[in-house]
Amino acid sequence: MAGFDKVVSSYAEAMAGLTDNMTIIAGGFGLCGIPEGLIKQIKNMQTKGLTIVSNNCGVDDFGLGILLEDKQVKKMVSSYVGENALFEQQLLNGELEVELTPQGTLAEKMRAAGAGIPAFYTATGYGTPVGEGKEVKEFNGRPYILEESIMGDFAIVKAYKADRFGNCIYRHTAQNFNPMAATAGKITVVEVEEIVEPGELDPSQIHTPGIYVDRVIQGSFEKRIERKVLAK
Amino acid sequence: MAGFDKVVSSYAEAMAGLTDNMTIIAGGFGLCGIPEGLIKQIKNMQTKGLTIVSNNCGVDDFGLGILLEDKQVKKMVSSYVGENALFEQQLLNGELEVELTPQGTLAEKMRAAGAGIPAFYTATGYGTPVGEGKEVKEFNGRPYILEESIMGDFAIVKAYKADRFGNCIYRHTAQNFNPMAATAGKITVVEVEEIVEPGELDPSQIHTPGIYVDRVIQGSFEKRIERKVLAK
Amino acid sequence: MALSREQIAMRVAQEFQDGDYINLGIGIPTLAANYVPADIEVMLQSENGLLGMGPNPTEDELDADMINAGKETVTAITGASIFNSAESFAMIRGGHVDFTVLGAFEVDVFGNIASWMIPNKLIKGMGGAMDLVAGAKNIIVTMTHADKKGNSKLLPKCTLPLTGVNCITRIITDLAVLEVKNQAFYLKERAPGVSVEEIREKTAGELVVEGEIPEMSFA
């Protein structure tokens, strides 16, 4: 009887089942709140042809950027990319495809996927390259475009604390895309700073209820700061 | 300089601006987590022709049910109604209109309104009376219906704790529709059990950020239990 | 002999698997929580916003802010989570709830279900039922096989306004366990002492009987 114990003890178990050409939804904003160990595991697995849905693609030697080194990524769905040289090079060489998606639309596409909503209307991107080829409909005299949800074979998530049932909380702005990503994976894996006992997290304060989570792994994090700016 | 101090000191101030034929979005599920004092204030104001969007309509002498006594309600948009005799009578007399809406669709309509999403697709209600006359579109071979968001002139919300900035938390299952309702009012009024100092609520644990809230009032609550069932 | 309400609930509980998230409707479905096999764990979702619903409270535990979707006072188990209604139905609509068990007035061979409205009677509303049948991965309908007048509730086509279409795959009645597929009801099990003939007689939609039909077991 495993019941609801979702804790796995190795990164290999955490990402078991990931194969070439899968789609991965990843939490994180810049280098903040990223599942560092799960990303390293994907690199170790050398899985190829991946589509990665993530607001950004890390930097040259950290975060999702390390998956570029061995050309594991076929396509990025992101709102802002190119913080690293390798990304730029692979994009210009045509080795990497990018689908630029407005940040709010990206967050909502993940949420919608998890919530069983296949598509929604938004004004964001209407009349711009983002709206091209998309269905347009007017509501109260304003035009909106239809955006479809986006689901992953895997979702990789970074949480602050989680219990073995998969209930998660996030810390400060490391929350970002993580809660939506957690809902949008056929298999959702959470890498966590601290595993706590069930009951330690206040039920009304849980950001991600365990029902969305399939696997929990205790991580260890470098938590690199992308732009350290101090008070003058 | 009022800044972000949203606390008002009277129910009259709290509901100032409410006029006949307006639409009110109300939080609460059954009698749980309802803004008792704001509802009484609406009764005192004798505003007529109201459209009320709320999962339920209270009971005969409590909650939204008290607005039926003087026929203040023109229309209810709800998922489940008729827990009181007056409701039934007014419905059969044609004095009251009801738009039955599936519970999840109702919650999502409120959220969508607050989030600037005018419409979304859902499988809920397809092929049923709820889907009649609504746009149908297939995604991945499954038919979905288009549901439009629903915005209120006012939203009335019941919170557990709030600070003067309007940041709110809810307690246990008294959360229910309240966070969505809070986002869906042109004017959002929160009646709260306890007003706390800014900073007392952990920023990462706030259910409703103050940006959605226009007015906060210290309430006093009976918290009536609709179906008291004890362990055997 | 036809099953009692408790026996239907017991048979329903046999469907549950370790680790299942389950939403139980009012009535017989709720009773199934009492018969979860001892060697598995399941977690109950209540659509007003509670995952990990526990039993009703003692007088000491009673709290007006802790209710279930039936508006009854309840408790939360250790490790429960509580959330808003949009999140709750995101779980349901998004297919994260493994099982929904609910009652019905009628089910037909297309897997359509009618459970919320009888025209010309006062209509109270569908609550969360339409979301549940549209969203759950597995739905079990529990009901009596026929109404009090003996009219079958398993029909070639539902006559009442629908709750959902093409969504019901499994039915547990006081007489039988049936699967819905290929526009027919497939008989899988009989209530102890109930004959295939009696089930056939009380099933208005096409009934398929393949091989020997075992009796339900309540060991």
Next chain:
Amino acid sequence: MALSREQIAMRVAQEFQDGDYINLGIGIPTLAANYVPADIEVMLQSENGLLGMGPNPTEDELDADMINAGKETVTAITGASIFNSAESFAMIRGGHVDFTVLGAFEVDVFGNIASWMIPNKLIKGMGGAMDLVAGAKNIIVTMTHADKKGNSKLLPKCTLPLTGVNCITRIITDLAVLEVKNQAFYLKERAPGVSVEEIREKTAGELVVEGEIPEMSFA
């Protein structure tokens, strides 16, 4: 004389009203936070999920989990709230943010804005800019009136791929404050010492000058 970046930011800050929720883009808009009038309070929204953004941290306060939309380390003020990206853009898309201030490459007389993409240069993406211009109640564009070669950025029609359509109503440049309406730029204020003629010369789209145009005041 043309305004400095700091002076543009000072003029922008004069637009703010007590109780405004404001999202400031990277660059000149961010500077505006330094010039909020002493007699009002505003609250800064950072679209990665922070309402109530404070100043950058001291070395002691530094926390990798506290960043703003520019990925810079920041702090949160007392009474701040922190939330996920879907909630953050619900605020933005839903019109709850009172003011958005952002830079642009071009604005035209239709209120269209181009700010994220220059074809044949590497494209980094729009981040949250498209959501911000689609959602905010009031948008102020800050930019130099013309590029380094002297080409006007206030055009009859944008030439670059758009960020949003019919959304810009107010522009604050190093030379002027302008309103966008009736398919024209309406001159409202001049930078101190800058003539209407110079502004007209550097405004490619139709410029409307009604009456005496006052100089900006930085009292």
